Amino acid sequence: MTDAPSLPLFPLQTVLVPGAALDLRIFERRYLDMVGECGRNGCGFGVCLILEGNETGTPATPVAFGTEAVIEDFGNTPEGLLSLRVRGKRRFHVLRTRVRDTGLIVADIEWRADAAASSRLRPEHALLVELLRRILLQVDAGHIDPDPALFEDAAWTGWRLAELLPLSMQQRQVLLQLDDPHARLQLLLDGIAAEIG
Template sequence: MADDTSLPLFPLRTVLVPGAALALRVFEPRYLDLVRECGRRGTGFGICLILEGDEVGTPATPAGIGTEALIEDFDMGADGLLTLRVRGGRRFHVRRTRVRDSGLVVADVDWCAPDPTIDLQPEHAVLGLVLRKILEHIDGAGQAFPEPHFDDAAWVGWRLAELLPLEQPKRQLLLQQDDPDVRLETLLRLVDDD
């Protein structure tokens, strides 16, 4: 775990994995402030799965591991609400949290080590094939995933974690996994269970 830092959090009922895109509608003042702050500083914010509480109102209790959200685009929706498109960056461990007067949760985090580049092992080859089949059925997959890395264990694992219809606690389990091969083993078990 490398340098520690403070990161404003946007707890959600969904898990953002590295490399995945996510659309957000922002309307609460604390999150509008978060977006302004990130824009001024040129930084991202953290997305963590909600363990207790709700997405609106009283600050929710976030999971201990989350993903940095980097803002790729923003717009004003037809309903007048700010819409963001973010992409998952680095994973982080939450060391402690505090709540600002605005209700915004800010975490002191340690960044997780980047995934090592590991070739997809023969025992996980079926997952690479599953991912290829999924992408064949997604309109615009060539644009969304312009440089596929079907031989990279981490890339295959994250894309399956993003695209498979998994319950959020199972997706969180994958997010918490540091080793790409163990992540793929976990995916195999999850696919077998469903």
């Protein structure tokens, strides 16, 4: 018997970070059932990067850190598949997993919160805010500008950069596993400096 919350997992070849949107096409019975269950219970599901295996067929082995995906919209593709638009919410750490008869992986998890007492952006990371503003101007042209106060939030700034920069999935996964938003920004800054140098 465990008191840990449980979450169905959707292992993918991608990393979902908090606040980021992800479009999915659902066709396997186990995931169609999962979506129905999430809809009935008003809950999300976990997205984890695949460590070993594939997105379809035999259950893949997921990494131990992921992000809760909350369904924002759904519809049907021209091929008749279920399409979902989900958004990353909370990070979690997998404690143990079990596989249902359908092949759906269910995990006992612990939620992970940012550890910093203050998430206010530090002066040494101001360059990253300027970079993020420029990226958003390019990708969000014509959209509503984010609240200026968000750019002073180290966690929000770090997650938006993790979402939008051309990082490998392994690099994104490292950022996802960090509990300190300032350490996350420093890692991004060090990586950019290394690219320039």
